Amino acid sequence: MGYTKDLWTRPEETSDGKTKRVRNERWGKGKRWLACWTSPEGKEQSKAFQKKEDANRYWKSKETDKERGDYIDSKAGEKLFEDYGQRWLETRVVDPSSAIQYESKYRLHVAPTFGKRKINQIKPSEIQQWISGLRERYDTSTVRAAFLVLQGALELAVADGIIKTSPVQSKAVQVPSAPPREVEAWADERVFAVIGAHPERYRIVPVLGAACGLREGEVFGLAEEDIDFDEQVIKIRRQVKKVGRECIFALPKNDRSRIVPLPDWVADYLREYMEAFPPRPYTLPWEKVGGKPHTCRMLLRWHTDDLHVRARNFSESVWKPALVDAKVIPPAEPVKDEKPGKDGKRKTRMRYATTRKEGTHQMRHFYASVTLAEGVSIKELAEYLGHHDPGFTLRTYAHMLPCSHDRARKAIDNRMSRLPKPGSRSRDGADGP
Structure with a gap:
């Protein structure tokens, strides 16, 4: 039983x-x-007050x-x-690239503001002020990702009984919502022009993006044994993924393999491609740097060193020049670095003026638009x-679904045509309503 002591x-x-x-x-x-008072563990605890x-x-x-x-140790807080x-960072069960993110x-956004603060003194108003400051300097995705880290650490403290409630749960804390993402698919002519502008060795990347919906990393990691010409499917089982400065083989995004249909045109294309560029065994660590070696007969290799294709090299040396040739973006222009190098001078680099709307994902958007137009369901498209x-797929591509107005009109006309129209006679000869 607790008590109050006069100091x-x-x-x-x-x-x-008497006393x-x-x-x-x-x-x-x-x-x-x-x-x-005494804690649940039997330890004596105390706190001084004026009154x-x-x-x-x-x-x-x-x-x-x-x-x-509901006991919370006041000193633990x-x-x-x-x-x-x-501790939150160390206990995340995620892939290496997510852990790096x-x-x-x-390190960049959370620790400088909250790292040295007592965890029980962090207030909702301070969190909201921090969010507002980030929004002035960074895009929404960065703000939301930083908030996720802050939220996770505070929830871990709640779970351990360090604080009773997390300050991020307050209604005063408002995280910016992700902007609506309604993509626009490129027209056939643009897609064909971009594919045609690629060198023959690398043309497989936009082809498999547009014709099978593969991500670029999945094409980089595609192997001969993943293509089943008899069953007419491609098994997407790995991607080339960058972890820090190294690359590894890893499961596709969302850590799940999948099977996609192999159209006849693509099957013929792949046969010719593999004849021109025969697949050979290639080995990278599996899932993490230093992981178990994984070997497959990979289709695509970089032309200068015969190694795997790196996304940045492909983007700057192949994809963007192809966009220029297809007249999607203007040619690269010389731009000086914002910060000087070790020699004190700012280097001049050739840079392309692009946005996310000109990335390789446009090939996947094309694939979605074509398959939806031909009657493939949202559930099937999500799988491919x-x-x-599938809800994410629906939110992203709902505007590409074929208009159902004509089907709805025809369905109602067929069903309701048996009813008499206004002004016509009813069966007993009386005037209709």
Whole structure:
């Protein structure tokens, strides 16, 4: 049972055997009243207050929390946020590239503001102010990713009983929502022009994107054994993925393999491609740097060193020049680096003026638009594209679905045509309604 202790007086026995309290050496110094209680583990705990009623109220609330199972160690809440930020990062069960992204967001955006703060003193208003500051400097995806890290660390502290509730749960904390994503598919002529502008060795990337919906990393990792000409399918089982400065073989996005239809035209194309560029065994670590070696007869190799294709090299040396040739973007222009190099000089580089609307994902959007127009369902398309949720596919491509107005009109006309039209005679000869 808890109690309140007077720190400014001590008991003293009088001559008549009674006890009275007299001032001690602490009289008038510091807080007078000490709330005392024991934790669920039996450890003595205390906290000082100016007023006796506040001390009484506090230890009684601690006793109530023990009975309810809601007890929070007040001193534990004084731990620094960085303790739980680092612990959250270490306990994530994610692929290596995601772990790198989380660590980057924590180091660059979360730790500088909250790392040295006591975890029980972080207020919703401060979190909202932090979010507002990030929004002024970064795009929505960066803000949401940084918030995810902050939220995860605070939720871990709640789960461990360090704080009772997470300040991010307050209605005062408002995270910017992801902007609506309604993609626009390129016309046939543009897609064909871009494919035609690619060198023959690398033309397989836009072809398999437009004709089978593959991501570029999935094409980079496609092997001869993934193509089943008899069953007319492609088995998407790996991708080339960058982790830090290294590359690995890994499962496709969302950590799931899938099977996509192999059209006859694509099958003929792949046979000719493999005849011109015979697949050969290639080995990379599986799922993590230093992971178990994984070998497959990979289709695509980089022309200068015969190694795997890296996304940045492909983008700058192949994809963007093809966009220029297809008149999708203007030619590259010389641009000076914003920061000087080690020699104190700013280097001039050739850069292309592009946005996300000119990326290789446009080939997948083309695939979605064509298949939806021909009657493929959203559920089937989600499976072919490797989306984790058909709802995401629907939100992204709903505007590409064929208009159902004509079908709806025809269905109602067929069913309702048996009813008499206004002004016609009813069966008993009376005027119609």
